[in-house]
Amino acid sequence: MITEEQVLAWLELSATVMAENKEFLTDLDAAIGDADHGINMNRGFSKVKDKLPELAGKDIGTILKTTGMTLMSSVGGASGPLYGTVFMKAGQALAGKTELGSDDLCTLFQSGRDGIVQRGKAVAGDKTMFDVWAPVVEVADANRGLEPLAFLEMCVATAEEARDATAPMQARKGRASYLGERSIGHIDPGAASSTLLLAALRDTIKGG
């Protein structure tokens, strides 16, 4: 089972990962957007990191909801409301939980994906972060029986594949859509940041 301390450790690691990948995400966004995705994510997760001390001892639902509200009010751009909604919805769905099994992780991913759709109305193939979340939810659902680490390994592998599969897509949502065919050949920045978050969760659990 994943403990409340591990969820906090995940968010802390996410802040580190976003800081380390600020240039990488911004460069992806420079190719098909406005070169701010890494800056936005780093700003948001460094705010989340500041909040973590006061979240110690809280239930996982509250931790995720507070994370969502913090991202919502600090990221800006398109990804702010999207990630804000992901974590707020997940927090609502997991209200009161103090540990998470693979079933709960399914719930987390599902409510996250649904939040993205509700806010951004993306469909498969639009070249957005939805293109990572949707297949992850499917694979997660089919592997609920696995232990969290094995389960997360499957999810991360799926996310990485799905992230790379956004490259040949032509963007139909967000800023990248203005490029038309010129958006083809580049990985979607939001798909990349979503994969980083998932990998950070796996790495947290792997680290014990």
Next chain:
Amino acid sequence: MKKIINDVDRVIVETLEGMAAAHPELKVNIDPHYIVRAHKGNKVAVISGGGSGHEPLHGGFVGTGMLDGACPGEMFTSPTPDQMYECAKVAESGKGVLFLVKNYTGDVMNFETAVELVAGENIAVQAILVDDDVAVKDSLYTAGRRGVGLTVLMEKIVGAAAEAGCDLDTCASLARKVNLNGRSLGMALTSCTVPAAGKPTFQLADDEMEIGIGIHGEPGIKRMPFKRADEITEILTTTILDDKGYSRTLREWDRGAGDWVEKTLVDKDFNEGDEMIVLVNSMGGTPLSELYVVYRKLAEICKGRKIKIVRSLVGPYITSLEMQGFSITLLKADAEILQYWDAPVRTPGLQLG
């Protein structure tokens, strides 16, 4: 990169502090960032916002006859819902809140979240989008036309209607009408540099220009060899005048249902005999003298097409930092639109009447 700044991370805060010092008629809040009038009116609160870097838009348009509040985001990045929510709570006076939102995915999603938060407080609220950039052809395979020059005219006209005591629904319908009757197109000679990025957003060679550039350096309609003012003006003006039938499906807030409803709206064509309000706008780095060179040709083309320019505005009103370039906005004006255009306005960025 040479810029008149102290610290890249404090540009927006220091801009706001400077505005507060220069304009005691404004109240500037730093955490979260928003600007409201020092003395709020008993009226519909008209609020806008967006990424910074387009000054005087939006903060410079807060004041009598125009906006009640503005929410500046980071440079070229949309502001966040908590800013909009706090701004609305401070600016509203029981007559409701109207958000005027430029159509960019980030702005739309953040403002939609803010609408839900404000509605959750039992405050009547609506959000109307402005999407006037004819550089974007279709709305089916893109995020739709972007909000550009028409935003300035919409804020002026709707702000005047709210000042005159119109209710929320009347102000919202007027904003929708302005949006469906206005079109813009811009061009750039140079890129611009976001302070935190430290390098130009895109590259344009010395002998090149880009048509259809939006207000952040978005990819345009085409990049072409740099031409004389008359030829550039002709390209922009005729593209705007000949644009027909743009259709899009937008979301508006249904107060009764407490949910979003989709609306399909189609732009009105421009025709011979139309009366227009015209904005010739600098992207920040193009001098007024050059804007008048453009205006001269624009007036000639309109005359030839039997289109009557009844009001004009020339200058830097919606900019892209220090970008060299300009945009043209044409708004078909009826009696209602003209009445509110002619109403007095007193803001740091615009004074008329």
